[in-house]
Amino acid sequence: MNVAILGGTGKEGAGLASRWAQAGHAIIIGSRDAERARTKAAELRQITGREAIDGESNADAARRGSVVVLALPAEGLARTLPEVREGCRDKVVISAVVPLTFGGGRLFTPPPAGSSAEEAQALLPEAKVVAAFHHIAAHELSAAEHPIECDLLLCGGDAASKQVVVDLATSMGLRSVDVGALTNAGPLEGITAVLATINRRYKLKNSGIKITGL
Amino acid sequence: MNVAILGGTGKEGAGLASRWAQAGHAIIIGSRDAERARTKAAELRQITGREAIDGESNADAARRGSVVVLALPAEGLARTLPEVREGCRDKVVISAVVPLTFGGGRLFTPPPAGSSAEEAQALLPEAKVVAAFHHIAAHELSAAEHPIECDLLLCGGDAASKQVVVDLATSMGLRSVDVGALTNAGPLEGITAVLATINRRYKLKNSGIKITGL
Numbered sequence: 129m130n131v132a133i134l135g136g137t138g139k140e141g142a143g144l145a146s147r148w149a150q151a152g153h154a155i156i157i158g159s160r161d162a163e164r165a166r167t168k169a170a171e172l173r174q175i176t177g178r179e180a181i182d183g184e185s186n187a188d189a190a191r192r193g194s195v196v197v198l199a200l201p202a203e204g205l206a207r208t209l210p211e212v213r214e215g216c217r218d219k220v221v222i223s224a225v226v227p228l229t230f231g232g233g234r235l236f237t238p239p240p241a242g243s244s245a246e247e248a249q250a251l252l253p254e255a256k257v258v259a260a261f262h263h264i265a266a267h268e269l270s271a272a273e274h275p276i277e278c279d280l281l282l283c284g285g286d287a288a289s290k291q292v293v294v295d296l297a298t299s300m301g302l303r304s305v306d307v308g309a310l311t312n313a314g315p316l317e318g319i320t321a322v323l324a325t326i327n328r329r330y331k332l333k334n335s336g337i338k339i340t341g342l
Numbered sequence: 343m344n345v346a347i348l349g350g351t352g353k354e355g356a357g358l359a360s361r362w363a364q365a366g367h368a369i370i371i372g373s374r375d376a377e378r379a380r381t382k383a384a385e386l387r388q389i390t391g392r393e394a395i396d397g398e399s400n401a402d403a404a405r406r407g408s409v410v411v412l413a414l415p416a417e418g419l420a421r422t423l424p425e426v427r428e429g430c431r432d433k434v435v436i437s438a439v440v441p442l443t444f445g446g447g448r449l450f451t452p453p454p455a456g457s458s459a460e461e462a463q464a465l466l467p468e469a470k471v472v473a474a475f476h477h478i479a480a481h482e483l484s485a486a487e488h489p490i491e492c493d494l495l496l497c498g499g500d501a502a503s504k505q506v507v508v509d510l511a512t513s514m515g516l517r518s519v520d521v522g523a524l525t526n527a528g529p530l531e532g533i534t535a536v537l538a539t540i541n542r543r544y545k546l547k548n549s550g551i552k553i554t555g556l
Contacts, residue, residue: 234456234525242448265555277554281536308539311448315532322495322529323553325522332555339540340491340550341479 129296132193134158134186134200134212137168139266140224141199146176151299154180158189160208165189190215195222195292197261202227202244209251216255220289222296223248223313224261226320236321243313245283258284258293259313262320264302265327265334275301278336281316283307305339343510346407348372348400348414348426351382353480354438355413360390365513368394372403374422379403404429409436409506411475416441416458423465430469434503436510437462437527438475440534450535457527459497472498472507473527476534478516479541479548489515492550495530497521519553 131148133141136157145155149172157172159165165183172181182192190196190212200208202225209216225244228235241247245259260282280297282304284290294304307316319337326335345362347355350371359369363386371386373379379397386395396406404410404426414422416439423430439458442449455461459473474496494511496518498504508518521530533551540549 234528235522236526236529237456238452242451283539305540306543307536308449308543312450312535312539314448315450315529315535318529318532319536321526322521322533325497325526326519326553326556329520329522330556334555336554338552338554339537340552341546341548342540342544 130154130156130192130194131197131296132156132158132189132195133197134189134208136189136199137164138199141197142168142172143264143266144197144199144224144261145172145181147300148296149176149178149181153299155182156189156192157181157183158186159183160186162188187211187215193219195220195296196255197222197224198248199224202239205244205247205251209248213252213254216252219255220292221248221252221255221257222261222293223257223259226262226317228321228324235325236318238314238317242311243317245310245313245317249310256284256286256289257310258282258286258289259310259316260293260297262316263323263336265336276336277338278302279338280304281307281319283312283316284310305342344368344370344406344408345411345510346370346372346403346409347411348403348422350403350413351378352413355411356382356386357478357480358411358413358438358475359386359395361514362510363390363392363395367513369396370403370406371395371397372400373397374400376402401425401429407433409434409510410469411436411438412462413438416453419458419461419465423462427466427468430466433469434506435462435466435469435471436475436507437471437473440476440531442535442538449539450532452528452531456525457531459524459527459531463524470498470500470503471524472496472503473524473530474507474511476530477537477550479537479550490550491552492516493552494518495521495533497526497530498524519556
């Protein structure tokens with residue numbers, strides 16, 4: 129599958145890129161700055177030993193992807209998404225965006241839309257947005273040799289789109305858990321605040337969550 | 343320890359009562375209707391074979407508890423908490439309240455205060471509120487014979503109060519995970535929406551969460 133990762137030069141995006149490249153997918157790293165995307169792509173080709181990793185502007189990456197992953201900062205969606213709207217038309221768009229505010233005070237406040245995923249869906253009305261991959265620590269993603277001990281929680285409005293996400297999760301060895309409609313994206317994004325706090329408090333880099341009883 | 347459980351006639355409150363009674367704590371079930379609380383207490387004495395389970399009005403239960411657990415409906419806090427404010431003064435108050443809206447639409451919307459726990463803290467300014475016990479399925483609690491496969495996530499502003507909650511969790515066999523300040527209560531309450539959706543979707547009664555990497 130051609131997987132475009134917008135904001136793929138960041139830690140989380142690059143981690144996802146490594147894992148998927150190793151699973152045999154073709155990756156297009158997107159960035160506001162196409163040159164930075166190309167540099168990161170070259171670096172990831174070297175790390176993973178996989179050739180099918182390119183870098184592009186976010187808009188070109190979205191056009192080339194059959195699936196588009198948003199690994200963007202939450203506060204940049206309103207600026208970035210209009211330029212990729214055409215490229216995302218009718219595609220599965222995976223929002224891994226987490227609206228966290230670091231630096232004291234409240235770590236997680238859901239945006240007015242209820243979640244960043246719902247904000248993305250409003251800005252990309254022709255796309256099929258699925259919220260997923262918020263909880264897989266970048267540290268875990270880059271350590272490609274060992275399996276990731278975490279479930280992949282996803283939610284979204286379209287069953288076929290969710291199946292695409294499940295397949296992408298399976299390809300990196302993750303069990304998927306379907307958490308219903310996109311209106312549950314806020315709680316999924318909020319879990320990232322829980323994990324970030326646990327990481328800081330217990331001096332970890334890779335806490336994750338697993339659903340029990342399933 | 344004397345544990346008062348306000349809203350203890352509900353499924354979650356009664357489940358907590360059973361587990362704690364079996365761990366040797368004295369329980370005071372609170373309800374708006376003291377008679378209903380007494381009936382529930384008698385029922386729980388029979389089920390658990392423990393004598394130290396009484397029923398009282400919420401206000402009297404709060405007065406008798408050395409720790410007070412809120413197992414109340416989210417929408418009733420503003421009405422119920424002012425009458426128990428004196429009884430909760432200077433005590434550890436555990437908010438297990440979850441602001442979920444069933445019946446279509448968005449399952450979880452945090453209240454204006456950020457969380458039900460923060461709303462409770464505002465209504466009980468002299469109490470030391472800790473948010474915890476949102477995720478332990480009532481079904482699991484009532485099935486006393488087997489261990490609960492779930493972590494106890496808690497957050498709050500006061501370390502000594504959190505230790506009391508950790509001890510109560512340990513007494514029912516749960517591992518505790520400290521999730522920082524009370525401003526993280528919204529994400530903890532939101533996880534209940536995730537688990538409720540998983541239960542419905544996978545036809546379970548007792549999904550839970552565990553933190554990995556810890």
